[in-house]
Amino acid sequence: MTTQESEAPVTGQPVGGTLRGVGVSAWFGARKVLEGVDIDMRAGVVTALIGPSGCGKSTFLRILNRMHELVPIATLGGSVLLDGDDIYGTALPITEVRRRIGMVFQKPNPFPAMTIGDNVMAGLRLTGRKTANREQLIEESLRRAGLWNEVRNRLGAPAGGLSGGQQQRLCIARSLAVRPDVLLMDEPCSALDPTSTRRIEETILELKDQLTIVIVTHNMQQAQRVSEHCAFFLAAEDEPGRVVEQGETEHIFGSPEDPRTADYVNGRFG
Amino acid sequence: MAATRALGPAPSKTPDKPTDAAGQAPRRRPRAWRWADIAEFAGSAASALLLTWLIFDRFLPFRIQGVAFFVAWYALTLPIYWLVVRDGHGPVAARDRLASVLVTTGAAVALSPIFLVVGYVTYRGWSVIDFGFLAETMELTGPLSGADDGGLLHSLIGTLEQLGIATLIAVPLGVLTAVYLSEISGPLARPTRLVADAMTALPSIVAGLFVYSIVVIRTGWGFSGFAGSLALTILMLPTVTIAAEQVLRVVPGSLREAALALGSPYWRSVLLVVLPTARAGLATAVILGMARVVGETAPVLLTVGGTNILNVNPFSDYQDNIPLFVFNQIRSSKESFVDRAWGGALLLLALVLVLFVLARLAGGAGPGRRSRRKKGAAK
Known part of the structure; x- marks a missing residue:
């Protein structure tokens, strides 16, 4: 099944965009939650953000596609460059930033008022674009998300009838349908059972040649399995979160330089 | 009272009677009302009714009718029921049952106006409504016409x-x-x-x-x-x-x-x-x-x-x-x-x-x- 689905048409696809956080800090009101984060997320590479709860990983991820500012009291410092352009600058409209940098959330959130097929096409409707071949795009997106074989006969059924893991892959397909350069995943498997988690991880590995992926995860094994680059976030008490160490995933898990990283990846705290 | 609860046989009466061929023990419904419970309430209500009748029709030197009769009946039912249940099940159960009766009464009193209004309007209006009532106007209907003449x-x-x-x-x-x-x-x-x-x-x-x-x-x-x-x-x-x-x-x-x-x-x-x-x-x-x-x-x-x-x-x-x-x-x-x-x-x-x-x-x-x-x- 895996080989069959990796045959999805990829010709002419961009291999993804380069995303670079430069000195990113973040505040909620007066509370500083993130300080001076520099991370390079290279094209076609899976970057994992790990660290204990409350260390600012998710906040950093939401800064990467301008979801952070949906919280009224949220502010930020530094800049995020997508292929060299500041996504908070005037060159890129906010809707274009979010279209090029897609996001999959912690809890599956398909649109309940739409069918499975409509959910895949939702991104195009929402960005006001037309497609010449609706069926083809639905099939391609669902194949890329590894869901096509399970739902091919019920594209007209409500999306709420799918299982949690299927819903999450539907959300991935929905994000892929607008052809993003980068896909951000905020703990995409934390609400799923082990089997669904494995399917999502397979999907990630199939997608990584086609676009840049940044994944936040609490699961050490998952970070080791899917990512090539890894950044370890940590927040001391009453202090904002910082990146303690980053580098090749093998290096972070095999021979970390910082003792705190070693403690965390070996499960001694967090 | 409490019509939502299913009536079931008392669990103690038939504890080991098989209900199917497999010989399984009968299903027990601890929350079901037993006939004895209903008899307790019905008996209390009946004795209160007789007591009320005795007071109103025999003891009192004057006649009070209508609402006062029902109020007195209800007011007498409560202490009699309380005494009956306390005798059989103890004071805690008695207080519990009394509270149930009061709450049910409250709900019934609150609901009754709706049913009375809808019922009375239906009773008065039903005979008037026919096809002509919906298809005619009052333009040519004089004061001497019957109710089946004219419409809205x-x-x-x-x-x-x-x-x-x-x-x-x-x-x-x-x-x-x-x-x-x-x-x-x-x-x-x-x-x-x-x-x-x-x-x-x-x-x-x-x-x-x-x-x-x-x-x-x-x-x-x-x-x-x-x-x-x-x-x-x-x-x-x-x-x-x-x-x-x-x-x-x-x-x-x-x-x-x-x-x-x-x-x-x-x-x-x-x-x-x-x-x-x-x-x-x-x-x-x-x-x-x-x-x-x-x-x-x-x-x-x-x-x-x-x-x-x-x-x-x-x-x-x-x-x-x-x-x-x-x-x-x-x-x-x-x-x-x-x-x-x-x-x-x-x-x-x-x-x-x-x-x-x-x-x-x-x-x-x-x-x-x-x-x-x-x-x-x-x-």
Whole structure:
């Protein structure tokens, strides 16, 4: 099944965009939650953000596609460059930033008022674009998300009838349908059972040649399995979160330089 | 008492009697009422009834009848029942049962006016309603005609037109206001919500007076169905707004985020995700607003005018509607007119019932159903 689905048409696809956080800090009101984060997320590479709860990983991820500012009291410092352009600058409209940098959330959130097929096409409707071949795009997106074989006969059924893991892959397909350069995943498997988690991880590995992926995860094994680059976030008490160490995933898990990283990846705290 | 509980045999009476061929032990229902429980209450009520009869018909030197008899019966039942249960099950169970009886009584007393009103209106109005009642007007009906002569076609047409126009104005305004309150929540949201809340308590005659003085008198337009629609709109708007806002609020924020994360402009995410997700609830809000105003009498009295003649044009001249029809007929001294008023009241109740059934149906519709219908229409 895996080989069959990796045959999805990829010709002419961009291999993804380069995303670079430069000195990113973040505040909620007066509370500083993130300080001076520099991370390079290279094209076609899976970057994992790990660290204990409350260390600012998710906040950093939401800064990467301008979801952070949906919280009224949220502010930020530094800049995020997508292929060299500041996504908070005037060159890129906010809707274009979010279209090029897609996001999959912690809890599956398909649109309940739409069918499975409509959910895949939702991104195009929402960005006001037309497609010449609706069926083809639905099939391609669902194949890329590894869901096509399970739902091919019920594209007209409500999306709420799918299982949690299927819903999450539907959300991935929905994000892929607008052809993003980068896909951000905020703990995409934390609400799923082990089997669904494995399917999502397979999907990630199939997608990584086609676009840049940044994944936040609490699961050490998952970070080791899917990512090539890894950044370890940590927040001391009453202090904002910082990146303690980053580098090749093998290096972070095999021979970390910082003792705190070693403690965390070996499960001694967090 | 407590009709929701299934009647079952006492568990202690047949503890080991097999109920099926497999020889399994019978299912025990610890919460089921036993016949003994019912007998305890029935016996208490019966003894209280006899005691009340004894007091009222034999001991008292004068006769008290009617409500006082039932009140005394009820008041005597409570202590007798308490004593009976305490004797059999102990004081804790007795207090528990007594509380159950009091709460059930409260619920029954609160519900009874609804059934009395609906029942009496049906009883009085049923004989009047026939096809002619719906298809004729009062234009040629004199005071000597019977109740089966004449009808309220002119009022029915007026009600439907006025309600329709009011809905057409109030629903877009109300839903837009709700979107402002829940999605944009700008600086005006708090005062707007306050005003909308206060306006639900606006006395309906004030809305009528307002439209009367501004539209009917000031512009020289005179009485018309449209003026009535405006008065109804004023009453409908806050109901629709508040109900719609509450519905929009329960749309999960994660859906908005999902839409925005796809690169959607905010207005598209509201239009294509938030509103369709809340579609069923919004339909309920609209119908609740309609049900709120369909029976209003005071505002239409001052704006629509009232007439016995069929006038299908809501924009000029006097119209009628069903509450006004009831109001005008019931004031007559002629029995046939009063009967017709009850017929109109029954029709009004039926209309409200239809609206509520529609609201329930709209509230239960899911996305799959809609898509099937869409597909069918496409073919």
